[in-house]
Amino acid sequence: MKVVAINASPRKEGNTFLLLNAVLDELKREGMETEIHSLAGKTIQGCIACYQCFKNKNRRCAVDKDSLNDFIGLMENAEGILLGSPTYFSDVTAGMRALIERAGLVARANDYLFKHKVGAGVVAVRRAGAIPAFSALNLFFHYNQMVMPGSSYWSIAIGRDIGEVKKDAEGMQTMKDLGQNMAWLMKRLYA
Numbered sequence: 001m002k003v004v005a006i007n008a009s010p011r012k013e014g015n016t017f018l019l020l021n022a023v024l025d026e027l028k029r030e031g032m033e034t035e036i037h038s039l040a041g042k043t044i045q046g047c048i049a050c051y052q053c054f055k056n057k058n059r060r061c062a063v064d065k066d067s068l069n070d071f072i073g074l075m076e077n078a079e080g081i082l083l084g085s086p087t088y089f090s091d092v093t094a095g096m097r098a099l100i101e102r103a104g105l106v107a108r109a110n111d112y113l114f115k116h117k118v119g120a121g122v123v124a125v126r127r128a129g130a131i132p133a134f135s136a137l138n139l140f141f142h143y144n145q146m147v148m149p150g151s152s153y154w155s156i157a158i159g160r161d162i163g164e165v166k167k168d169a170e171g172m173q174t175m176k177d178l179g180q181n182m183a184w185l186m187k188r189l190y191a
């Protein structure tokens, strides 16, 4: 069983990376194969509403000029999808928004490509706005007929400078609990 994590922060090894790894550590402990990929340095544009994906039905976005299709492939090949984003102006980053728009429409055009995979989101935040960002991730999973594990709180953690989230003990515990619940759920769905 594999979990692919996608980090939408432009800071490749920043706070979101630390949160994703806290979840992945628990998954590894439970015997899951894990991978982490970053959107940093990659310019992924938003959906242009060409709707070619509904005509092509080839499980890929028709706008094949950036690395979006690679990310769709990574998500397709895993049983679990873990998305992480910092909070930017009370939402996910532009990169994550582009991934949600295009991967979401391609999935819809191809009989719900991610149906019954397990999906979870984590968010880093300096002070406020994490919940809309967290909701954006969960709305993507829900729309795609995925199954979502819970945690002991919404999976957000507080910090501004790189590493600061580690001082948020409750936030870090939330990541651990999410990882354990994700593993629990995946074993019941896929073992």
Ligand SMILES: Cc1cc2nc3c(=O)[nH]c(=O)nc-3n(C[C@H](O)[C@H](O)[C@H](O)COP(=O)(O)O)c2cc1C
Pocket (backbone or CB within 6 Å): 009, 010, 011, 013, 014, 015, 016, 017, 085, 086, 087, 088, 089, 090, 091, 124, 125, 126, 127, 128, 129, 130, 159, 160, 161, 162
């Ligand atoms: C453009 C931009 C917008 C941000 N907007 C918010 C915000 O709305 N609320 C907040 O609490 N922090 C905001 N932050 C701070 C980041 O969410 C915070 O530093 C986070 O830990 C960064 O995670 P990272 O290290 O994974 O990039 C913003 C940062 C940037 C660069």
